[in-house]
Amino acid sequence: MFQLDLKSRKTIYEQIVDNIKELIITGILKSEDKLPSVRELSKTLTVNPNTIQKSYKELEHQGYIYTVSGLGTFVSPPREIIYDKKNINEIKSRIRNDIKELLYLGLSLDIIKDIVNELFEERSDWK
Amino acid sequence: MFQLDLKSRKTIYEQIVDNIKELIITGILKSEDKLPSVRELSKTLTVNPNTIQKSYKELEHQGYIYTVSGLGTFVSPPREIIYDKKNINEIKSRIRNDIKELLYLGLSLDIIKDIVNELFEERSDWK
Amino acid sequence: MFQLDLKSRKTIYEQIVDNIKELIITGILKSEDKLPSVRELSKTLTVNPNTIQKSYKELEHQGYIYTVSGLGTFVSPPREIIYDKKNINEIKSRIRNDIKELLYLGLSLDIIKDIVNELFEERSDWK
Amino acid sequence: MFQLDLKSRKTIYEQIVDNIKELIITGILKSEDKLPSVRELSKTLTVNPNTIQKSYKELEHQGYIYTVSGLGTFVSPPREIIYDKKNINEIKSRIRNDIKELLYLGLSLDIIKDIVNELFEERSDWK
DNA sequence: GTGGTCTAGACCACT
DNA sequence: GTGGTCTAGACCACA
Numbered sequence: 357m358f359q360l361d362l363k364s365r366k367t368i369y370e371q372i373v374d375n376i377k378e379l380i381i382t383g384i385l386k387s388e389d390k391l392p393s394v395r396e397l398s399k400t401l402t403v404n405p406n407t408i409q410k411s412y413k414e415l416e417h418q419g420y421i422y423t424v425s426g427l428g429t430f431v432s433p434p435r436e437i438i439y440d441k442k443n444i445n446e447i448k449s450r451i452r453n454d455i456k457e458l459l460y461l462g463l464s465l466d467i468i469k470d471i472v473n474e475l476f477e478e479r480s481d482w483k
Numbered sequence: 484m485f486q487l488d489l490k491s492r493k494t495i496y497e498q499i500v501d502n503i504k505e506l507i508i509t510g511i512l513k514s515e516d517k518l519p520s521v522r523e524l525s526k527t528l529t530v531n532p533n534t535i536q537k538s539y540k541e542l543e544h545q546g547y548i549y550t551v552s553g554l555g556t557f558v559s560p561p562r563e564i565i566y567d568k569k570n571i572n573e574i575k576s577r578i579r580n581d582i583k584e585l586l587y588l589g590l591s592l593d594i595i596k597d598i599v600n601e602l603f604e605e606r607s608d609w610k
Numbered sequence: 611m612f613q614l615d616l617k618s619r620k621t622i623y624e625q626i627v628d629n630i631k632e633l634i635i636t637g638i639l640k641s642e643d644k645l646p647s648v649r650e651l652s653k654t655l656t657v658n659p660n661t662i663q664k665s666y667k668e669l670e671h672q673g674y675i676y677t678v679s680g681l682g683t684f685v686s687p688p689r690e691i692i693y694d695k696k697n698i699n700e701i702k703s704r705i706r707n708d709i710k711e712l713l714y715l716g717l718s719l720d721i722i723k724d725i726v727n728e729l730f731e732e733r734s735d736w737k
Numbered sequence: 738m739f740q741l742d743l744k745s746r747k748t749i750y751e752q753i754v755d756n757i758k759e760l761i762i763t764g765i766l767k768s769e770d771k772l773p774s775v776r777e778l779s780k781t782l783t784v785n786p787n788t789i790q791k792s793y794k795e796l797e798h799q800g801y802i803y804t805v806s807g808l809g810t811f812v813s814p815p816r817e818i819i820y821d822k823k824n825i826n827e828i829k830s831r832i833r834n835d836i837k838e839l840l841y842l843g844l845s846l847d848i849i850k851d852i853v854n855e856l857f858e859e860r861s862d863w864k
Numbered sequence: 865g866t867g868g869t870c871t872a873g874a875c876c877a878c879t
Numbered sequence: 880g881t882g883g884t885c886t887a888g889a890c891c892a893c894a
């Protein structure tokens with residue numbers, strides 16, 4: 357399904373959340389698909405079940421998945437994903453700061469644009 | 484100088500690092516300017532001196548400031564800031580994550596491109 | 611594991627850094643080995659946990675170890691150690707200073723060369 | 738005479754001691770030469786007189802210079818420089834560790850030898 | 865006055 | 880249990 361990077365500064369639980377989000381966004385996991393059970397994923401990732409549990413709860417909270425007790429956990433239909441203007445502005449502001457920092461490091465605007473376009477390329481195939 | 488946001492999820496020391504970095508990047512703090520002493524900033528922010536020192540060490544580590552023991556802490560000249568792939572890749576990776584998050588939020592790639600281009604417009608006049 | 615020398619002019623945290631580095635370099639601590647937890651080492655050395663943590667952070671910073679919060683601290687695989695000019699130049703500069711000091715002590719350049727060659731002999735068999 | 742590097746991690750007083758030592762070793766300052774007065778050097782280096790004072794005391798303690806009150810400070814004749822076997826072994830051991838570290842960083846013995854020889858070249862002209 | 869180290873002890877999030 | 884942050888307060892060396 358995906359791999360964890362223990363050396364990353366990200367928490368394991370954050371990585372799981374991000375990875376599953378990514379799988380949903382990219383369409384690898386589709387609406388109403390069943391996610392692996394907590395125990396199952398716990399085994400395949402060799403990670404404490406509590407950690408998986410917590411990740412699922414977070415994803416549920418964010419609207420990406422839902423749980424039917426006794427049946428399992430499933431991917432939510434797309435419409436339920438939260439669309440939040442405040443949130444978008446926060447992210448925009450973070451990107452603004454990163455651009456500033458790159459400029460400060462001596463990169464030219466053109467080079468920075470290239471870098472960002474590179475990032476867009478990474479995504480351009482699947483959406 | 485700046486204010487801390489106690490409600491933020493960021494740790495105090497991270498906030499201090501980010502704020503000072505911002506002051507340096509925007510040119511409000513210039514090369515060879517003296518930063519407030521550990522104790523001084525500690526008082527004005529009502530934060531423990533150890534926490535300030537940790538922030539200063541992190542900034543020093545990142546190459547933004549340097550320290551003369553017994554004299555104080557100063558802003559590094561811009562060229563000395565570590566201009567290496569590691570640093571740039573870190574920022575690149577931050578932007579990558581932000582783009583992902585925008586996608587999670589349901590924005591299309593084209594809209595995100597527009598947003599980023601907007602940010603570039605903001606800068607195109609002053610560099 | 612190792613012992614601290616309270617008489618040394620080196621600070622405690624420097625001694626810890628140097629000792630652990632030595633254990634890693636000599637291969638006594640191998641890649642992916644778990645280091646003692648902060649609290650554990652704190653007890654065995656009868657040193658404050660903060661001091662241990664500072665040492666661990668410094669080692670992480672230098673690329674010798676990595677940390678998984680909640681799990682523990684581990685030895686990095688060798689390739690990941692920051693192999694860059696900065697690191698090597700630092701060591702080079704240390705050796706330069708040592709050569710200077712030997713000259714201060716009245717040794718001639720030739721005698722110093724002999725001493726260094728002796729050190730190379732020690733290694734020539736095992737690498 | 739020489740320049741201080743404020744960005745260095747070395748203390749100012751250490752730098753002064755090292756620099757003057759170097760001048761004596763290289764023969765630029767010769768036996769019985771008069772050193773600048775504390776006040777004078779204080780001005781030319783724009784450094785606190787106490788710092789100069791302390792440096793001179795350290796150099797006197799190590800046998801490199803001597804003071805005649807009312808007259809000034811002078812370079813000691815060469816024979817008085819302390820020759821200390823214990824000290825030499827300590828330095829040797831430091832170099833051994835540095836070589837180990839370079840090996841660990843992935844450099845081959847031959848490359849390390851080249852590096853060290855480079856350092857010897859730096860000195861080969863003046864002794 | 866400056867930064868640097870260290871201790872003791874508390875609290876938090878993650879596993 | 881693990882590491883990470885933070886406070887309070889002490890002591891040191893250097894300028």
